[in-house]
Amino acid sequence: MTHPKGAQPYHHGDLRNALLLAAEQLLAEQGAASLSLRAVAKRAGVSHAAPYRHFRDRAALLRALAQGGFERLAGAIELAAGNASQNPEQKLVEAGVAYVRQAVERPALTRLMFGGSVMVEDDAAYRQASAAAFEALLKIIGEGVAAGVFRARDPRELALVAWTSMHGMTMLMTAGLLDSNASGNGGIDDQVRSIARNVIYGLSK
Amino acid sequence: MTHPKGAQPYHHGDLRNALLLAAEQLLAEQGAASLSLRAVAKRAGVSHAAPYRHFRDRAALLRALAQGGFERLAGAIELAAGNASQNPEQKLVEAGVAYVRQAVERPALTRLMFGGSVMVEDDAAYRQASAAAFEALLKIIGEGVAAGVFRARDPRELALVAWTSMHGMTMLMTAGLLDSNASGNGGIDDQVRSIARNVIYGLSK
DNA sequence: GCAATTATGTTTACACTGTCTACACTTGTG
DNA sequence: CACAAGTGTAGACAGTGTAAACATAATTGC
Numbered sequence: 001m002t003h004p005k006g007a008q009p010y011h012h013g014d015l016r017n018a019l020l021l022a023a024e025q026l027l028a029e030q031g032a033a034s035l036s037l038r039a040v041a042k043r044a045g046v047s048h049a050a051p052y053r054h055f056r057d058r059a060a061l062l063r064a065l066a067q068g069g070f071e072r073l074a075g076a077i078e079l080a081a082g083n084a085s086q087n088p089e090q091k092l093v094e095a096g097v098a099y100v101r102q103a104v105e106r107p108a109l110t111r112l113m114f115g116g117s118v119m120v121e122d123d124a125a126y127r128q129a130s131a132a133a134f135e136a137l138l139k140i141i142g143e144g145v146a147a148g149v150f151r152a153r154d155p156r157e158l159a160l161v162a163w164t165s166m167h168g169m170t171m172l173m174t175a176g177l178l179d180s181n182a183s184g185n186g187g188i189d190d191q192v193r194s195i196a197r198n199v200i201y202g203l204s205k
Numbered sequence: 206m207t208h209p210k211g212a213q214p215y216h217h218g219d220l221r222n223a224l225l226l227a228a229e230q231l232l233a234e235q236g237a238a239s240l241s242l243r244a245v246a247k248r249a250g251v252s253h254a255a256p257y258r259h260f261r262d263r264a265a266l267l268r269a270l271a272q273g274g275f276e277r278l279a280g281a282i283e284l285a286a287g288n289a290s291q292n293p294e295q296k297l298v299e300a301g302v303a304y305v306r307q308a309v310e311r312p313a314l315t316r317l318m319f320g321g322s323v324m325v326e327d328d329a330a331y332r333q334a335s336a337a338a339f340e341a342l343l344k345i346i347g348e349g350v351a352a353g354v355f356r357a358r359d360p361r362e363l364a365l366v367a368w369t370s371m372h373g374m375t376m377l378m379t380a381g382l383l384d385s386n387a388s389g390n391g392g393i394d395d396q397v398r399s400i401a402r403n404v405i406y407g408l409s410k
Numbered sequence: 411g412c413a414a415t416t417a418t419g420t421t422t423a424c425a426c427t428g429t430c431t432a433c434a435c436t437t438g439t440g
Numbered sequence: 441c442a443c444a445a446g447t448g449t450a451g452a453c454a455g456t457g458t459a460a461a462c463a464t465a466a467t468t469g470c
Contacts (some may be wrong), residue, residue, distance in 0.1 A: 046448070046449090049428095049449070049451095050447080052428095053448070057429075089409065115316060115320055115380065116316050150409055158403065161400050162408065164373035164374040164377060167376060167377055168376065194362065199366060199408060203297075203355050203363050204294065241457085251420090252419060253456095257458075259418090
């Protein structure tokens with residue numbers, strides 16, 4: 001530590017995380033398209049080329065951001081399923097609520113995660129993070145099938161149905177094509193529960 | 206027409222459409238993020254500022270592209286529903302197949318349409334085009350409810366369920382998180398049919 | 411017919427972006 | 441304590457969106 005107090009140290013100390021934090025803020029403020037690496041550097045109080053010591057390029061930064069989002073998502077699903085009752089149906093519904101809620105709270109991050117513009121290369125950590133979210137869901141379904149609550153089918157098939165529904169709702173909401181703020185925040189949750197139950201019980205008579 | 210033959214006329218004649226066409230090609234080739242207005246202009250054989258005579262800015266071009274996508278989507282749904290048998294369930298399934306197929310054929314356009322980065326302002330034509338796609342779906346469901354095939358609920362509620370499922374599948378596929386090319390093109394259709402039927406009949410026993 | 415107006419393209423210019431290279435400082439290691 | 445590796449800075453470059461000034465073609469009013 002040679003820097004006199006009051007002056008900024010030449011080395012930031014934790015720039016990588018500081019950049020991710022700044023980037024997440026800017027992402028939420030103005031969306032991914034207009035998120036400039038230079039603005040991220042400026043917000044972190046660092047020169048415009050400094051990020052290149054921690055991320056190969058802009059895409060790598062965005063990928064790291066998305067990866068963090070998947071980790072939080074998987075955590076939220078597992079937490080919700082754990083808190084819900086033992087009833088697999090209810091677990092599934094609450095997992096869906098957690099999924100959508102998590103996404104709607106961070107629409108820009110969600111669109112980044114699922115937008116497809118990131119990740120084209122097979123970033124291993126990235127794929128693993130997104131797979132973990134699906135596995136959490138798969139576990140709930142598997143238990144439900146074992147308990148005889150859900151139809152005796154390949155849990156992967158049923159999990160896919162649940163996932164696509166919740167994911168579709170998420171995407172439509174973050175795209176602004178669904179009233180994501182219909183009658184407050186509880187409104188979203190109820191909307192998700194309604195859809196989830198309809199998926200569970202089916203559309204047909 | 207003062208231009209000698211062999212030379213390009215000063216006025217293009219149909220530049221707006223030429224720009225949209227060029228943009229759609231570039232979109233498919235390299236995605237929306239790196240779609241530059243200048244590249245579009247170059248492909249249309251025109252100077253880099255010419256597009257500004259037809260689109261206020263880059264976003265306006267993208268919005269026009271997305272709007273066209275919605276119109277095609279609505280058309281594909283209606284066509285599929287019309288071709289299917291009178292059975293509302295089957296109509297619904299085939300509408301889903303059309304929806305997903307249309308999207309998977311143009312992944313970049315689809316992500317543009319539903320990516321949320323476009324359209325923030327209430328572009329009336331845009332909203333109308335996207336609403337038309339939903340109305341086509343609503344009609345199928347309404348007929349099914351009237352025929353007693355689907356449960357006696359608000360058709361909007363049921364349509365929402367169907368929409369979210371199909372849309373979720375679409376988004377996961379175009380993001381590369383689902384095997385969109387699992388065993389050829391028929392593979393997609395079958396996957397959609399499987400999910401659609403599961404939604405119709407429900408997950409629970 | 412033909413001038414005036416409007417529509418449509420071009421050129422030039424500017425600020426901003428991602429990224430590269432050369433350099434400076436700091437920190438650890440022999 | 442030298443020196444190598446790691447981390448941050450400064451400057452440069454090509455490419456971007458967009459605005460302004462200008463050029464040309466098409467249209468309109470007489």
